[in-house]
Amino acid sequence: xTLPKKTAALFAIVAGLLSNSPAHAAAASPLMQLIDAGGPxxxxxxxxxxxxxxxxxxxxxxxxRLGVGRNGFVHECLDLIRDGKSAEALANLExxxxxVAKVMAATIRGQANPRMADSTxxxxxxxxxxxxxxxxxxxxxxxxxxxxISPLLGLLGTVLGMITAFQMMETVGDRIEPALxxxxxxxxxLTTAAGLSVAIPAAILSTWLQRxxxxxxxxxxxxxxxxxxxxxxxxxxxxEAA
Numbered sequence: 001x002t003l004p005k006k007t008a009a010l011f012a013i014v015a016g017l018l019s020n021s022p023a024h025a026a027a028a029s030p031l032m033q034l035i036d037a038g039g040p041x042x043x044x045x046x047x048x049x050x051x052x053x054x055x056x057x058x059x060x061x062x063x064x065r066l067g068v069g070r071n072g073f074v075h076e077c078l079d080l081i082r083d084g085k086s087a088e089a090l091a092n093l094e095x096x097x098x099x100v101a102k103v104m105a106a107t108i109r110g111q112a113n114p115r116m117a118d119s120t121x122x123x124x125x126x127x128x129x130x131x132x133x134x135x136x137x138x139x140x141x142x143x144x145x146x147x148x149i150s151p152l153l154g155l156l157g158t159v160l161g162m163i164t165a166f167q168m169m170e171t172v173g174d175r176i177e178p179a180l181x182x183x184x185x186x187x188x189x190l191t192t193a194a195g196l197s198v199a200i201p202a203a204i205l206s207t208w209l210q211r212x213x214x215x216x217x218x219x220x221x222x223x224x225x226x227x228x229x230x231x232x233x234x235x236x237x238x239x240e241a242a
Contacts, residue, residue: 041157041191045150045198052146052202055139059209067098068136068216074223077104081230086112099132103220107227122228129220136213140206147202154195161188 063069073092080089086108093105106128110121165188 039157039160039191041153041160042194045153045191045194048146048150048153048202049198052143052198052205055143056205056209059139059143063136063209063212065097066136067096068212070098071100071219071223073098074100074104074219074226078223078226078230081108081227099129099136099216100220100223102132103129104223104227107224111227118228125224129217129224132220133213133217136216137210140209140213143202143206143209147199147206150195150199150202151192152195154192154199157191157195158188161185161191164188 073096077089077092080086080092090105090108090112093101093108096102103125107121107125110116110124113121116124162185165185
């Protein structure tokens with residue numbers, strides 16, 4: 001369905017008026033001034049900020065879907081194993097995508113196979129744990145890289161801006177205007193502020209996510225060790241009964 005010519009012309013006139021309105025110019029002007037003042041360094045920092053934000057969102061969604069940090073099922077499954085219900089514990093763990101559940105399931109399957117030596121089971125459990133950790137840590141290196149290089153890029157932009165400001169001062173000679181000098185300095189410092197604004201949130205997110213991975217790795221190791229040593233807890237009641 002097409003609009004009448006007069007209506008289409010009217011929409012075009014209104015759109016032109018809105019695009020040239022003071023409100024539109026006020027909204028677009030600061031962004032363009034920021035890019036013009038900071039130069040290509042600001043654009044690079046903006047790209048890095050978007051990358052860091054994308055990685056953080058992906059990792060938050062991944063951690064939520066995998067249930068990272070939610071390990072209430074571990075004690076329940078360990079109680080089932082102590083009661084001799086390893087098959088029931090394995091059935092409880094198999095549907096879960098949680099990394100700790102994957103490691104516990106691999107440990108139970110290995111111990112249930114009489115043809116597998118204990119050392120072989122431990123190697124397989126270690127392989128499964130490393131695969132789970134690799135999936136959790138994927139992308140965190142990029143987040144850490146953004147946190148590390150953003151201040152350096154900001155400092156580079158400041159140095160380049162100061163060089164340009166001093167070149168302008170040399171060109172002017174004795175007729176140096178304070179306003180011109182101040183404008184060159186704040187434009188140079190703008191990239192440092194932008195670099196720190198990108199680096200600080202990226203560093204916080206990288207540290208928090210890496211800490212979550214480290215805690216999950218500790219819980220995987222603890223759960224696997226408890227499955228391996230479950231016989232120690234089974235022997236306690238027999239010794240007391242004797």
